[in-house]
Amino acid sequence: MRLAIVGAGTMGNAHARSCANLPGVAVTRVADPDAARAAALAARLGARATTDTEEAVGADDVDAVLVTTPTPSHRPVTELAAARGKHVFCEKPIARTVADGEAMVAACARAGVRFMVGHVVRFFPEYARIHALLQEGALGEIGVVRASRVNAYPKASRDWYADLAASGGPIVDMMIHDLDTLRWYFGEVERVYARGLSGTPHQPRVDYALAIVRFASGPIAHVETSWAHATFRTAIEVCGSLGTVRHAGEETQALRLERTAPAEEARAGVQVPASPTAESPYQTELRHFLEGIATGAPFLVTGEEAVRSLGVALAALESVLTGRPVAFADGRPQLREAH
């Protein structure tokens, strides 16, 4: 399988590491408007670098495209790749708006190419094990869930995470991991209420949100996200009538140092979670994508699923911005406007 990586930032480099470990995979093209970044990553992979995305995704030596650009450009890059008949793996969130996400799903369906979105938490063994326990009914009737995912304020190309219109803040960028996982566990959402700092004067440097999510199947979830911490940390607790399951990402690391980087010390980019497993969940995710293309097996995270999860995140963001809850009809948020 021959791949193009479009976007040579934090996630482009992360997926490149997975590609290097997967047999039968060659990255042949790397595209990034930042020529130095494209060249550096391409050199490590033995690929050809370009600043022209269209040239990379249209190349004859590319079968599938990994879209690892800032969120607002997921749609144009995916549409370009689909139009050239290339399968697409796109980083989460699928897009910044539901309309963009739906257009991407439609473009891939029209072109007859496979489309998967990188909701990687479904590939973390701990979260997958909780899913299996729930499927088995091992915890009985689920009442309450608490999920938390906190990080330092992310640094990236052109500081695009600090622009709420581009990234959606920590709700659309980070909380969406847990919202997607909880949708996988419990099905569609009925109502969301959230409070947070997005849209306040704090937001460009400190952001935080807490959402209360009611699922149509019964459970109520408290979902916390933050870009106000020193380092990355995750936790989840699921309480049912037959028992509770708990996971805290930090407990799997024997030694932990948390230190806020001095202002003059540039952080490498976004901190992404590690998992002490034989295979990185990012590699498991990519292997799933490649095997799905080879065998025709369905993907664990389809574009349609990713659009639904984006809808929940946008509902939480709207709730923070308006101070009012957002109701859902048939799994779709009744948003007042496009955020």
Ligand SMILES: NC(=O)c1ccc[n+]([C@@H]2O[C@H](COP(=O)([O-])OP(=O)(O)OC[C@H]3O[C@@H](n4cnc5c(N)ncnc54)[C@H](O)[C@@H]3O)[C@@H](O)[C@H]2O)c1
């Ligand atoms: N799954 C995860 O754990 C995870 C973690 C971090 C980020 N992400 C997601 O990955 C995506 C990328 O985030 P990042 O932190 O790597 O960003 P980044 O800013 O580090 O990298 C993005 C790169 O894309 C390039 N770029 C911008 N527009 C482009 C275009 N039109 N064509 C080609 N390249 C373009 C930029 O120059 C930059 O090098 C975002 O959607 C983000 O939400 C996912």
